[in-house]
Every structure is written in C-alpha cells, then in structure tokens.
Amino acid sequence: MPGKEVDEMKTALYLRKSRAEELGESTEDALRRHRETLEETARSMGLLICGVYEEVASGEDLYARPEMLRLLRDVREGRYEAVLCMDVDRLGRGSMSQQGVILEAFQHAGVKIITPQKTYDLDNEMDEDYTELQTFFARKELKLIKKRLRRGQERTAAEGGYLASAPFGYEKTRAGRLPTLRVNEEEARFVRAAFDRCAAGESCTAIACFLNACGAQPRRSAAFTRGSVLALLRNPVYTGAIVWNRRRYRRANGGGRGCSKTENPRPLWLTADGCHEALVPPELFHRVQEQLSSRARPAxxxxxxxxxxxxxxxxxxxxxxxLRARSNVQGGYLVCERKGCCPSAGFRDIVSALHHALLPILALIPLEQSPVPEHAENTALLRRAEKNLLRQEERLRELLETGVYSVAVYEERSRILNVRREKLAEETARLPQKAPTDDVLQGKTAADAVAAASPAEENRIWRLLVAEILYRREPGKGLGHILLDVHLRFLPPKLAQEDGCRSLQLS
Ligand SMILES: [Zn+2]
Incomplete structure (x- = not known):
C-alpha cells in the first residue's frame, strides 16, 4: 500500500545495532541481517537508496556516532527525502537535546522516517504517527534528562565540584573531570577586603562604594551595590564550601511556561567541602554573618x-x-539611591523642618469636619495590598540574600515593586478622610492626630495633605543648603487664597 505513494524516493539507509541484540549475534551478522530487511523494504516501497550509514560504534552520545553526524549533514544538504532504519529507537538514543537535533534536522529537510512497520511523515503535523514519534522522544526526555542530569549534578557537588557560574573572585576551571573554581587573584583581593571591612563594622553601602572606587567590576552589573555586597558576604562558597539542593524548581501551575523556585528546608541541603581554595577563613566568615544579622532588622x-x-x-x-540607618547619625540619613546624584541629609533635620512648616496647616483642619464618609472596603483592600507588597519586598530580599536571584534580577524586580508602592501610595492618598463620630475628637485637629500617631499612621495623614516633596541640596556644608519644595494636595479653607506650594530652606 505505501509503495505507490513514495515513488523512487531518494533514501538514506541508517544501520545501527541496538542494545537488545548485543548478546548472541555478532555485530557484523546483526547489521547484515538488518541491511537485508531494509533493502527488502526499500524494494517493496520503491525507495531509491542513495547512501548507506552503518554505525559500528555503540556510544549513546550523538558525537560518538560519526555515521549519524554524517547523515545529519547530508540530510541538511537536502540529499534525501527519506531515512530508512529498523525502528525509531535506533535514532532516538542519547539525550533529548541530541534527539531534538536529529528530529529537527529531519523535519526541517522534509525527510520522512521509514521503518519496515511504519512511515513517519514529519512534515504532516496532523499525522498520528508523527505525534507518536514525538511522544516517544518526549518520554525519553523526561526519563533520561531529568534523572541522569540531576544525579550527575548531585554527584559533582558531593565530590566538591562547582557547577553554577563562578562567583566574583573565582573563575571556572576543571580538576580532572570535575568542574571547580580557581581563584582570580585580581578579584579575590576585593572579596577579602569586603569581608575585612564588614567585620570591622563597615556598612554594605560603604563597602560597595569602596569596591567601586577601587575599580572592582562585578560580573553582571555595572557597579557594586549594597545588595550585591550583601550577597557576596553571605555566600559560603568563599569559605571553600559547596551548598547544593538549596532550591527546588517546580513547573508553574497549569503546565505553562516558567517554573517556581522554592527554598528547601535546611536538612535537605547538601553541603560539601569544595575542591576550590577558600578566600576567607571560616572564623572571619562567621564573624561577618553575625555582624550582618545583628544589623538586620529582626524578622x-x-x-x-x-x-x-x-x-x-x-x-x-x-x-x-x-531612609538609611547610619551609625554616626542618630535617626539615619535620607539618600538618593542613584550613586552620586545628590548629597544626603540627616533624616531628623528634614522631618523637623517639614513638621515645622506643615503642622500649622494641619492645625487648621478640624477632625470632626470630615465631609466624605469612609469607604471601609477600599481602605481594607489597600491595606491588604500594602501588606502583600511588604511581604513581596521581604521575599525579594531573601531571594537575593540566598542567591536565588542575581543582583540584576533583584534590581529589576525591586524596580517593579517600587512602582507598585508608588501607585499604592497614590491610591491611599486618594482615600477620603476618616469620618469621626467620637466626641473625644471634639476640638481636635489633624495636627493633634499627627502628634499621637505612629510613623505609619502619620504617613497616611501626610499622604492626604502632601502631593510630593522635592529635595535639593546645593553644594556646601550646613543645613542652609538644603531646600525642600512641598507641593500640597489641597489647602484648608482659611488658606484657600494661598499657593499650594511651600519652599523650605532648612536652618
Ligand atoms: Zn537623585
């Protein structure tokens, strides 16, 4: 039946001994028998055999199969319309990426796969047989790739090999067959300096500035940041250790693109002594970890x-x-995140200047005079969004610190969250003021509310009144060089004639 359809088709004959036949028959005998079967098939189907590829090597690896490589080259050159072989298993050995190479090359060249039992038409994606073929390859992918690769990786890690990309201070190399790290002395000096400085109490931001000033060049970003220094100081690889199986990857729900990463519980972590040279003695590393966790706000x-x-x-x-904490300034500093953009300022100075200018305005707003009823539902929604956002920010920092995220990914994600925070702030500010019903509020003003408020509550009040505050610091020492332009959202009726902008100069 199929012989009429494929008339004088230019065909390659691919012969390979399968493992099942390795007992008993000699390779030569098996190949000759297969060859005869295939020649008979070709005759009955009217195929024209233009080339014969006889694999004598039995390697699983595609690159240990010179005849398959030759066949692939010739297929790509368009020399064949079909490949004749005993069964698809002969083609589909090895890892999936290699099977994929084969399948793709055949499909691309419009080559059919013909076995004595079946013809697979790769061009016709509706072909049931084609689907079956794909399933066959896919099944192999799942079984082979997953298990074999993971086992290989775990073995490598347990032997002290290092598989990920090299961290700053190291380069990838091989000790025999084992992938490992070699010290990059140029960078290693910076790593040691970072640990020393942190142990001496210097902040991550200061260390980042120091490294950048020294011309240290991180791998995947333009300059060191507080975050990348933190990640560096937390990486146990610098003590010569290897930590493996820290994370688990799972397909996203619904089997779509991407996968989710979750941290495995510590008992599942696989720790081993690496083969690589340590850059930092364990005592110093531990001292630095203690420094870092004492600085971090408690969870x-x-x-x-x-x-x-x-x-x-x-x-x-x-x-x-x-707002950044700094040991030499009580209350911390307000800084622009862009390095070198503008000088920072003491947080308390800024807050007192703003209070001084804005509290009198709040004092003109009586608390009982709230015309708009509160929309409790909106408030609840925004509060929940705020909570979620905080959680996400925490989680993002964790992902950076545990090395799941590269600094570049962290910064990208963190930008997205910042945008959401701003949006959320805008929405929160748009909420109508709370309608007070309490007699206790009689005679009280918004300024009294601020006096009794926590920073978070106070923040909600300011967001109602203030659209934005632009900070500028002219070159020069002293508070007098700090300028604040305050843009108000509205003015109380008594001030309605005035301009909604306040320019403050600190003194
Ligand atoms: Zn700036």
Whole structure:
C-alpha cells in the first residue's frame, strides 16, 4: 500500500545495532541481517537508496556516532527525502537535546522516517504517527534528562565540584573531570577586603562604594551595590564550601511556561567541602554573618519608620529618597539611591523642618469636619495590598540574600515593586478622610492626630495633605543648603487664597 505513494524516493539507509541484540549475534551478522530487511523494504516501497550509514560504534552520545553526524549533514544538504532504519529507537538514543537535533534536522529537510512497520511523515503535523514519534522522544526526555542530569549534578557537588557560574573572585576551571573554581587573584583581593571591612563594622553601602572606587567590576552589573555586597558576604562558597539542593524548581501551575523556585528546608541541603581554595577563613566568615544579622532588622518588625515615606523625591532625578540607618547619625540619613546624584541629609533635620512648616496647616483642619464618609472596603483592600507588597519586598530580599536571584534580577524586580508602592501610595492618598463620630475628637485637629500617631499612621495623614516633596541640596556644608519644595494636595479653607506650594530652606 505505501509503495505507490513514495515513488523512487531518494533514501538514506541508517544501520545501527541496538542494545537488545548485543548478546548472541555478532555485530557484523546483526547489521547484515538488518541491511537485508531494509533493502527488502526499500524494494517493496520503491525507495531509491542513495547512501548507506552503518554505525559500528555503540556510544549513546550523538558525537560518538560519526555515521549519524554524517547523515545529519547530508540530510541538511537536502540529499534525501527519506531515512530508512529498523525502528525509531535506533535514532532516538542519547539525550533529548541530541534527539531534538536529529528530529529537527529531519523535519526541517522534509525527510520522512521509514521503518519496515511504519512511515513517519514529519512534515504532516496532523499525522498520528508523527505525534507518536514525538511522544516517544518526549518520554525519553523526561526519563533520561531529568534523572541522569540531576544525579550527575548531585554527584559533582558531593565530590566538591562547582557547577553554577563562578562567583566574583573565582573563575571556572576543571580538576580532572570535575568542574571547580580557581581563584582570580585580581578579584579575590576585593572579596577579602569586603569581608575585612564588614567585620570591622563597615556598612554594605560603604563597602560597595569602596569596591567601586577601587575599580572592582562585578560580573553582571555595572557597579557594586549594597545588595550585591550583601550577597557576596553571605555566600559560603568563599569559605571553600559547596551548598547544593538549596532550591527546588517546580513547573508553574497549569503546565505553562516558567517554573517556581522554592527554598528547601535546611536538612535537605547538601553541603560539601569544595575542591576550590577558600578566600576567607571560616572564623572571619562567621564573624561577618553575625555582624550582618545583628544589623538586620529582626524578622516581622518591618514597620514604617519614615512618616514621609513615598513623598520625598530627589529634585535631580525624581527618585524617592530612602531612609538609611547610619551609625554616626542618630535617626539615619535620607539618600538618593542613584550613586552620586545628590548629597544626603540627616533624616531628623528634614522631618523637623517639614513638621515645622506643615503642622500649622494641619492645625487648621478640624477632625470632626470630615465631609466624605469612609469607604471601609477600599481602605481594607489597600491595606491588604500594602501588606502583600511588604511581604513581596521581604521575599525579594531573601531571594537575593540566598542567591536565588542575581543582583540584576533583584534590581529589576525591586524596580517593579517600587512602582507598585508608588501607585499604592497614590491610591491611599486618594482615600477620603476618616469620618469621626467620637466626641473625644471634639476640638481636635489633624495636627493633634499627627502628634499621637505612629510613623505609619502619620504617613497616611501626610499622604492626604502632601502631593510630593522635592529635595535639593546645593553644594556646601550646613543645613542652609538644603531646600525642600512641598507641593500640597489641597489647602484648608482659611488658606484657600494661598499657593499650594511651600519652599523650605532648612536652618
Ligand atoms: Zn537623585
């Protein structure tokens, strides 16, 4: 039946001994028998055999199969319309990527696969047989690739080999067959310096500045940041250790693209002594870990400390100023995240200047005079979004610190979250003021509310009043060089004639 359809088809004959036949028959005998069977098939189907490829090597690896490589080359050159072989298993050995290479080359060249039992038409994707062929390859993929690769990787790690891309301070190399790391002395000096400085109490930001000033060049970004220094200082690879199986990858729900990464519980972690040279003695590493965790805010205490959070922007670049703790300044510093954009300022100075200028305005807003009823539902939704966002920010920092995210990915994600935070702040500010019903509020003003508020509550009040505050610091020492342009959302009726902008110069 099929002989009439494939008339004088230019065909390659591919012969390979399968493992099942390895007992008993000699290779030569088996190949001759197969050859006769295939020649008979070709005759009955009217195929024209234009080339014969006889694999004598029995390697699984595609590159240990010179005849298959030759066949692939010739197929790509368009010399055949069909490949004749005993069964698809002869083609489909080895890893999936290699099977994929074969299948793709055949499909691309419009070559049919013909066995004595079946003709597979790769061009016709509706072909049931083609689907069956794909399933065959896919099944092999799942079984082979997954198991074999993972086992290989775990074995490598247990033997002290290093598989991921080399961290700063190292280069990839091989010790025999084992992939491992070799010290890159140029970078290693910076790694040691970072650990020394951290142990001496220097902040990650300061260390990042130092490294950048020294011309240290991180692998995947332009310059060191607080985050990348933190990740570096937390990486046990610098003590010569290998940590494996820290994360588990799972397909996303619904089998779509991408997969989710979750941290495995510590007992599942596989730790081994690496073959690579340590850059940092274990005592120093532990000292640094203690330093870092003593500086980190304890878990769950991520509360807002800046009542003007989300409101103060750098007049230069428009970025939100960040509150950073610094040991030599009580209350910390407000800094523009863009390195070298504008000088920072003491947080307390800024807050007191803003209070001084804005509290009198709040004092004109009586608390009982709230015309708009509260939309409890909206408030609840926004609060929940705020909570979610905080969780995500925490999680993002964790992912960076545990090395799941590269610094580049972290920064990208963190930008996205910042945008959401700003949006959320805008929405929160749009919420109507709370309608007070309590008599206790009689005679009280919004300024009294601020006095009694936590920074987070205070922040909600300021967001109602203030659209944004632009921060500028002219070159020069002293508070007098700090300028704040405050843009108000509205003015109380008594001030309605005035301009909604306040320019403050600190003194
Ligand atoms: Zn700036």
């Amino acid at each position: 769950g205490s991520h509360t807002l400390r800046n009542p003007f959070a989300g409101l103060i922007r750098c007049a230069n670049c428009g970025g939100l100023l960040q």
